[in-house]
Amino acid sequence: MSFANTFSFSLVYYLLTLFAIESSFFVAFSYRQKFPTSYAHRFAITFGVLGVFRLIFPLVSLIFVGQTIQFEQVLVVISLGLLAWGFSPYFRNHPFVASTFIVINTSLVCVLLVVVVITTINISTLLLAWQLIIALLIIGSIAYKFNSNQVIVILAMLVFIIGSFAQLLLEPSQVFWVRLAEMIVYPMLWIAVYQDMFKSITVPLSKTQHLSAISHEQMDGLIDMFKATTHFTSSLDVDTIVDSAAESMVKTIEADLGAIILAEKEEPSQLRMRTIHNPCSDGRIASVLFPRNQNKIIKHALDNTTQVVINTIEDENPHIAFIMAMMGAEDEIGPLIFQPLILADKAIGIVIVGNPFNKRIFTYPEIELMKVIANYIAIAIGNAQTYNNLLAKSKKLRWTLRNHDLDASRRSATLEAELDQSRKTATMLSQQLAQQEKLVQEKESELLKLKKRIAKFEAKN
Structure with a gap:
């Protein structure tokens, strides 16, 4: 496998896996913007962090030239831990367990990496076994709560297990078979993410036929x-x-x-x-x-x-x-x-x-x-x-008219009372006027009598 260590093969490996990871991230992230489901959120975090690790680790490994392969194997372990966090139904339903797992997995493998850098020991076999365990964990958790949409994830993990197992048996200190498996796995995971995103919420676009x-x-x-x-x-x-x-x-x-x-x-x-x-x-x-x-x-x-x-x-x-x-x-x-x-x-x-x-x-x-x-x-x-x-407007209008009628009735009653009072006053005044007229007539009669008496009295004298 001499070509496995060539710059061309490494470049193809890094570009292909990084492209598949970033494609998965952008699919999940763009979908999360429209439909903020936990699936989209989880996948966006998984592949976003995975992309960052895939960019940083190769650059860091250049500093430690003799440990490049083990750096890459550590990166694979961290990547599998993130994939388990993102795809495992059990971890989705138990966020605390998932967070604990990802912290412990990443911390332990980073500690081992520090030990490798300091002591220059070779732990490739251990890291390959670690990768197999996490891949089996992903398959087991999916089988625990099987969903037909996750068949591709299971197939991808099986491909990875085959690659890791072949690497473990043939060349534990190399990464060719693992790389080859990852070049197949990450495009498959991109397909799985795409299916999960666009099958979870369906907005039918086709119209009714004739x-x-x-x-x-x-x-x-x-x-x-x-x-x-x-x-x-x-x-x-x-x-x-x-x-x-x-x-x-x-x-x-x-x-x-x-x-x-x-x-x-x-x-x-x-x-x-x-x-x-x-x-x-x-x-x-x-x-x-x-x-x-x-x-x-x-x-x-x-x-x-x-x-x-x-x-x-x-x-x-x-x-x-x-x-x-x-x-x-x-x-x-x-x-x-x-x-x-x-x-x-x-x-x-x-x-x-x-x-x-x-x-x-x-x-x-x-x-x-x-x-x-x-x-x-x-x-x-x-x-x-x-x-x-x-109906409400009609009731309101009816009440308004009723109130107007009541007001009109009240005003009419008031006017009638005033008119009645005026009539009584007029009657009383007319009676008083009649009495005054009678009194005037009596006075005039008395005055006439007095005039006659005066006239008689003057005639006698």
Whole structure:
């Protein structure tokens, strides 16, 4: 294997592995920017740190020319430890154990490296055995909680085990077979990362085909859709609509549970889970009020008015765990569909259905059916809200008119009382005037009599 030690082979090895590692990092990192899942976060950290080590260690090894191979073997041990931290389902579910493992593994191998530099002893066999143990640990942890998406990771680790075992048997003090294995392993891991990222959250882009090409399954779905919509489109009460819609959706696509979340009218930044249909729960689950920005998956679906389908679930995802807990499925994780309720190009809420109990993945017709049903739900809710707004305005106007009528009645009664009082006053005044007139007449009569008497008296004299 003389060409294994040539500069050309080493350059190809370093460039190929580094390119595969950095490609995996950028796939995970870019995906994490759009969908902040723990998978993407973990892979971004794994391959980001791995890339840094792959750049630093070869440069450091140039200082210690005689220990270059053992430097590289130490780098392989550290790399495998990082890969175990990133890909092991057990470590994902037990973050403290994972952190402890990565610290101990890296610290021990670095201590051994210092010992090698100081004493110049050869520990290649030990490091190769160490690599085999970690690779077997990765395979064992994946087998412990097997996922079909991780078949490529298992195959990659098997390739690495073959390479390390061949190196251990043939040339323990060299790195040709390990290098050859890594040149195959890291591109395979890039494929595994790509699959994990773009299969975990699926946003269907293909549109519904023409009705003549719809399969029997899709026709059944359409029939179920029409049956479902009749339950809630005939009502003008929002609570009745959301209750009926959630139940209809769950039954139509045969989901375990469903919920409808609407934005608060007075405070759109707050969301309220208005209804939850969970056949496994006793009684009605109380509604929950939470900020729009609290759950990143819901926020992404609402902000982009885009359906989000999650068929691959990580147990430790806090956003999904929060949703499941609200829907009455604590400690259960399963596929989910997040379908925004869009009215006039604006998201007024979101529909969530999930299968946390049976773990069944949603089919494409079910996903498309959710979009159509959600449109009907949004229209029904919009009609109900418009009706309720008009009803509220009508009641307000009725109260205003009633108050005006009451005020008018009060004013009319006051005026009538004043008029009655005026009449009484006028009557009293007329009576007084009549008395005065009578008195005047009497005085005039007396005056006339006096004049006659005076006239008689003057006539006598």
